Amino acid sequence: MASEYLLELEDIEAGYGRAALVLRGLTVKVPPGAVVCLVGPNGAGKSTVLKVASGMLRPRAGTIRVAGKDVTDRNPQQMLHAGLSHVLQGHSVFKEMTVEENVRLGAYSLTDKAEIAERIGFVKDLFPVVAERWGALAGALSGGQQKQVEFARSLMVSPRVVLLDEPSMGLDPKATATVFEQVVRMRDAGTAVLLVEQNARRALETADLGCVLDLGRVHISGPAAELLRDPQLAELYLGGRPKPVTTKS
Numbered sequence: 001m002a003s004e005y006l007l008e009l010e011d012i013e014a015g016y017g018r019a020a021l022v023l024r025g026l027t028v029k030v031p032p033g034a035v036v037c038l039v040g041p042n043g044a045g046k047s048t049v050l051k052v053a054s055g056m057l058r059p060r061a062g063t064i065r066v067a068g069k070d071v072t073d074r075n076p077q078q079m080l081h082a083g084l085s086h087v088l089q090g091h092s093v094f095k096e097m098t099v100e101e102n103v104r105l106g107a108y109s110l111t112d113k114a115e116i117a118e119r120i121g122f123v124k125d126l127f128p129v130v131a132e133r134w135g136a137l138a139g140a141l142s143g144g145q146q147k148q149v150e151f152a153r154s155l156m157v158s159p160r161v162v163l164l165d166e167p168s169m170g171l172d173p174k175a176t177a178t179v180f181e182q183v184v185r186m187r188d189a190g191t192a193v194l195l196v197e198q199n200a201r202r203a204l205e206t207a208d209l210g211c212v213l214d215l216g217r218v219h220i221s222g223p224a225a226e227l228l229r230d231p232q233l234a235e236l237y238l239g240g241r242p243k244p245v246t247t248k249s
């Protein structure tokens with residue numbers, strides 16, 4: 001059945017082993033052409049949402065749909081095939097391999113050489129640093145540049161939705177700004193993004209839609225700009241009240 005959403009996580013319950021549930025009836029929906037960000041306190045379950053979406057963690061209840069198709073209980077390989085590509089927290093480039101080798105790893109499931117060449121052209125256009133440093137060892141790149149190599153690798157399979165877990169982790173403010181610019185470029189090039197970020201204010205400034213997680217559920221969701229303006233949310237989750245708008249005279 002056709003759906004207006006690319007990814008729907010509905011009434012998800014999930015947890016680890018015998019421990020208490022982490023997600024307790026969580027619903028998150030990602031429409032086409034959008035960056036959706038999940039924010040909330042430490043341990044709220046943000047990364048767990050991405051693990052459920054990419055098949056790393058099976059939900060105990062609830063439904064996962066991709067473009068209207070039920071994909072609940074599929075494994076990571078099948079989720080990738082369905083169109084969900086997960087960029088994990090931390091740095092996952094292979095430092096002793098070249099940028100090219102790292103990016104080509106993202107195409108391991110593709111067999112059509114013309115398609116691989118087309119995707120390489122696409123990611124080189126989207127991430128100029130990947131094109132510029134194509135033959136360099138990935139370990140020689142800065143943290144922010146390595147993150148762009150990870151983005152490029154994740155886009156090789158033409159995913160419908162990229163799942164980004166704390167892409168700014170460990171980066172300085174300048175590199176963080178570049179990485180968020182690239183998130184917007186990915187969206188504008190046609191890939192929807194579900195983003196988890198510690199830096200909630202920065203993430204909401206980038207995203208189209210936001211979901212605030214608390215106690216394993218979505219506490220409040222809506223256009224990111226509206227969430228940023230909400231004084232109560234700012235106090236509770238964004239490290240203080242919104243900055244007053246100043247007008248230059």
Ligand SMILES: Nc1ncnc2c1ncn2[C@@H]1O[C@H](COP(=O)(O)OP(=O)(O)OP(=O)(O)O)[C@@H](O)[C@H]1O
Nearest residue numbers: 016019022040041042043044045046047048049198
């Ligand atoms: N592999 C695991 N095994 C057992 N418990 C886990 C595992 N991963 C996460 N948890 C627990 O699940 C809960 C939610 O963790 P999760 O990483 O999803 O939260 P988060 O909102 O992303 O937190 P943070 O902002 O600190 O990264 C925490 O209580 C955490 O200890």
